[in-house]
Amino acid sequence: MATLTETDYARVSTDAAERFVDLYYSALDGSRSSIKTYYVPTIVQDNGRGLPSISYNGELLADSAAFQERWEKQMPWTHFEAQSVNVHVMNPTMMPGAGRSKKDAEHNMSLIVQVSGSVRLGERREGPLRGFSDSFVLVPNAELSRAAGKGGHGRPWLIQSQTFRFVV
Amino acid sequence: MVARSKPPRAAPRGPAAARRQALRADKDGDVSMGLSIKGRAGVGKSTPPTGPRKDAAGGRPSRNGIISATAQRAILRQAGASDVSMKEVRSSGPRGGLVELKVTGWNKSKASGDEDGGVSSLLKWLEKKASVRLGSRARSVRIKKSRVEGSDLIVKVAPEDVPPLVRMNGYGWAGTTVSIERLGGAVQGTPVVSSEAERIKEMLRHVLERRYDLETKFLNLSALGQDEELQQQKIFESKSTTSKFFPAMMKVLEHSFDKKEDLFAAITSVSLANNDLEDLAAVTSLSITLPRLQNLDLSNNKFRKLSALDNWRRRFGQLERLILTGNPIEQNDPGYAVEVVKWYPNLRQLNNVQVRTEEEVANKAQITDMPFPIRSAIFQDEGGIAEQFVLKFFAGFDSDRAVLAAYYFDEHSEFSYAVNSQAPRDPAATEKHEAGEWEGLLKQSRNLRKIQQLPARQARIFHGTKAVADAFIGLPQTKHPDLAAEAKKWIVEARMVPGVPDPTGQSPNGVDGFFITVHGEVEELVASSGQIKKRSFDRTFILGPGGVAGVRIVSDQLTLRSYGGTQAFEPENAEGWNAEPTYAAQAEIDGAPQLPEGLTIPQAEQMVAALMSQTGMTLQYAKDCLDQSGWNAQVAVVNFEKAKAILPPTAFMSTAA
Numbered sequence: 006m007a008t009l010t011e012t013d014y015a016r017v018s019t020d021a022a023e024r025f026v027d028l029y030y031s032a033l034d035g036s037r038s039s040i041k042t043y044y045v046p047t048i049v050q051d052n053g054r055g056l057p058s059i060s061y062n063g064e065l066l067a068d069s070a071a072f073q074e075r076w077e078k079q080m081p082w083t084h085f086e087a088q089s090v091n092v093h094v095m096n097p098t099m100m101p102g103a104g105r106s107k108k109d110a111e112h113n114m115s116l117i118v119q120v121s122g123s124v125r126l127g128e129r130r131e132g133p134l135r136g137f138s139d140s141f142v143l144v145p146n147a148e149l150s151r152a153a154g155k156g157g158h159g160r161p162w163l164i165q166s167q168t169f170r171f172v173v
Numbered sequence: 174m175v176a177r178s179k180p181p182r183a184a185p186r187g188p189a190a191a192r193r194q195a196l197r198a199d200k201d202g203d204v205s206m207g208l209s210i211k212g213r214a215g216v217g218k219s220t221p222p223t224g225p226r227k228d229a230a231g232g233r234p235s236r237n238g239i240i241s242a243t244a245q246r247a248i249l250r251q252a253g254a255s256d257v258s259m260k261e262v263r264s265s266g267p268r269g270g271l272v273e274l275k276v277t278g279w280n281k282s283k284a285s286g287d288e289d290g291g292v293s294s295l296l297k298w299l300e301k302k303a304s305v306r307l308g309s310r311a312r313s314v315r316i317k318k319s320r321v322e323g324s325d326l327i328v329k330v331a332p333e334d335v336p337p338l339v340r341m342n343g344y345g346w347a348g349t350t351v352s353i354e355r356l357g358g359a360v361q362g363t364p365v366v367s368s369e370a371e372r373i374k375e376m377l378r379h380v381l382e383r384r385y386d387l388e389t390k391f392l393n394l395s396a397l398g399q400d401e402e403l404q405q406q407k408i409f410e411s412k413s414t415t416s417k418f419f420p421a422m423m424k425v426l427e428h429s430f431d432k433k434e435d436l437f438a439a440i441t442s443v444s445l446a447n448n449d450l451e452d453l454a455a456v457t458s459l460s461i462t463l464p465r466l467q468n469l470d471l472s473n474n475k476f477r478k479l480s481a482l483d484n485w486r487r488r489f490g491q492l493e494r495l496i497l498t499g500n501p502i503e504q505n506d507p508g509y510a511v512e513v514v515k516w517y518p519n520l521r522q523l524n525n526v527q528v529r530t531e532e533e534v535a536n537k538a539q540i541t542d543m544p545f546p547i548r549s550a551i552f553q554d555e556g557g558i559a560e561q562f563v564l565k566f567f568a569g570f571d572s573d574r575a576v577l578a579a580y581y582f583d584e585h586s587e588f589s590y591a592v593n594s595q596a597p598r599d600p601a602a603t604e605k606h607e608a609g610e611w612e613g614l615l616k617q618s619r620n621l622r623k624i625q626q627l628p629a630r631q632a633r634i635f636h637g638t639k640a641v642a643d644a645f646i647g648l649p650q651t652k653h654p655d656l657a658a659e660a661k662k663w664i665v666e667a668r669m670v671p672g673v674p675d676p677t678g679q680s681p682n683g684v685d686g687f688f689i690t691v692h693g694e695v696e697e698l699v700a701s702s703g704q705i706k707k708r709s710f711d712r713t714f715i716l717g718p719g720g721v722a723g724v725r726i727v728s729d730q731l732t733l734r735s736y737g738g739t740q741a742f743e744p745e746n747a748e749g750w751n752a753e754p755t756y757a758a759q760a761e762i763d764g765a766p767q768l769p770e771g772l773t774i775p776q777a778e779q780m781v782a783a784l785m786s787q788t789g790m791t792l793q794y795a796k797d798c799l800d801q802s803g804w805n806a807q808v809a810v811v812n813f814e815k816a817k818a819i820l821p822p823t824a825f826m827s828t829a830a
Contacts, residue, residue, distance in 0.1 A: 011631065011636070012627065012631055015627060015630050015631040015634065016627055019621055019627070019630050022621060023621055050671060052685070054669060054671075056671070058668055058670070058688075060551050060666060060668065061545045062545040062546065062547050062548060063547065063548030063549055063550055063551055063666070063744070064545060064546075064548050064551075065551060075544045075545070076544075078544075079544035080543075080544055080545075081543070086595075087622070088593045088595045088596060088620075088622065089591045089592070089593035089596075089620040089621075089622060089732055089734075090591070090620065090621040090622055091589060091590075091591040091619050091620065091621060091730050091732070092621065093587045093589065093634065093715075093728040093730060094587070095672070095673065095674075095715055095727060095728055096672050096673065096674045096683050097674070098674075099672060099682070099683065100681075100682065101681040101682075115672055117713065117715055117728050117730065119591070119711065119713045119730040119732055121591070121593040121596060121711055121732040121734055122593070122596070123595070123596065123597050126543070127515070131486065131487070134597050135597065135741065136596050136597040136734070136737050136741070138690070138692055138711035138732065140688070140690050140711075140713040140730075142670055142672075142688060142715075144672070165670070165671075165672075166668065166670050166688050168666055168668070168688065168690045168713075169545075170664060170666075170690070170692055170741075171547060171741045172664075172692045172709065172711060172737055172741050172742075173596065173597040173598070173599070173600070173709075173737035173738065173741050
């Protein structure tokens, strides 16, 4: 089984984090019907807890569909700016022996992403500006290879847990 | 802009003119225009008194023709710029000896039936009207002696009181027009005005004074185009003087007060009704002069669309009542009201219709239609592990980081920090931006937005106890607020996450760990200057089992940013700690012990309600208090009494006030 170097982890995780952040906040701003595709499919774990786990300003959302619906139906115009992004590898080998290639190994880790930024609410320039902090646990998209095989668009990383807060 | 002047006695036209016909006397006896807008109350109850009539009894000569239009323009410019004290004008004239003034034309007044033929109420009115009320140098005019000679009232006043009284020549009183002129001696004692600019300034001051109501703190600038005194000055006959008049008047107003606070306190309501305004260009200086206005009447102008009001959309942050009725915008853009309400976060009434309750205004941070209101922290602990960790970690970070690193980190742990130098700052602007405020911290910041090269990215993440300890020690000395005593300065949230690496290797798919996010503030000691710098931070931990402490840090990410205040940490409203279906559903799935065993939600609600009525606390605070008191009602009351003094006002339900 291929092993990854520290450099590999740094490269894979930072590339993944940046790409994810760019796409995710664009979706919140302008492509809200796609929001739920950024989250892992809803499951209930053996211990009874559900995933994805979304905490937004101190509210737990039942699943990504409920979250997306809130954005589509109630959220005013937004403009997010991720001013600071950082990422660590949470678990370097999520599934033991899952695949043999380096490419498989690069897609067998979980990431923890921390974002700090600002969001303009309501309207361009004049709307209130808030500061936010958003933290994610990202996991590889298990469906990716299958979706890619069918020509569907697969997101390489999905949100398993998220904690968002307005902080300013 | 203000209506182009028309001849003073032009045939009435339009509703404003029609109303102008309905002259009535207010309780002072001033003749005023029956301006009450179609039965809707204005922001203030007074209506503008008319300007002095033309020299009915040969008082002061009319200024018509004395000042050329060019001179007027120059004057208005100067009046706007100059800060020559109004005092000069008022104190001009000889000192000593009383001066006699003759008051005529009052005999047929409505007060003539009084025992004294209305003399005493006339005297009272003269004193009141002539007194300066608007300005820091306010002074009262006193009539020292008076006698009636036939149809004349002769009053004796100090020389400095002559100008304000003579100026009232032609004022309406109790249904009559009063003439006032100086007796014995022509020039002496009449205001010696040093320049044309001074003269204009005094005129504008006079207009303001006449249109100001002390009791209601109301400055009535409605129907300026019909103001006879302004018409006499031909203010509105040229575009140039028209555009300069209002800013000049605002300057005169500002200069009447020594301190801005006095001005703000003296005038809380302004009407600009009936001014034919199409936009705010001509009057926009009002928002500079009186930025803290609470009540504003813009009714019966010619605003056609929202953009006409654009100048003031970010002004008047304290505006509580606004009237826009009688403008074409009502028909053109029926949705305007919704927008206007958004512009003014403190607005309670628009067009005399309530648009916000006091309670809603109190929640200022609230964004209109924001579907994720700020709620208190979600802290799903297990056996107090997460709580103990947070308490120990920040205490250790402030005191001994090497020990802390050895205690919580192992060879797999990672730490890095990122500086967000662009983050929004505290809206209350308590901390100033300083040049180079991130110096020192930037050289290890791992903000991927700034650090693009892979080697730098790799070098700025610290792996293992030793590297983390070294990085910690390299950071400035810090002091975090006490988590218990200053809980309001923190948001700490915790949840379980699956898939955390298992150090024992027994669970190859990983184990459950804690996902902890902390937001708060920190005081840093700046080594170079010895100064204390306050910043805000966000910190995200992943905790897993193992290590000497029983839990170890798998990942520690810190974001440092400019101080952002704590207002975003305050729950916005108290609704729904168990009312949200999504929340309740999730709580059930989680089996999250929000309530102790055996306590049902209805019982808990009853306990919260009881504590609310007992303490006056809001739902959220009452609930939090019970939470922290293990849902023991008596303990909760004891804890409340202890914490009462340090609870913010927002902890309590607003009373009728």
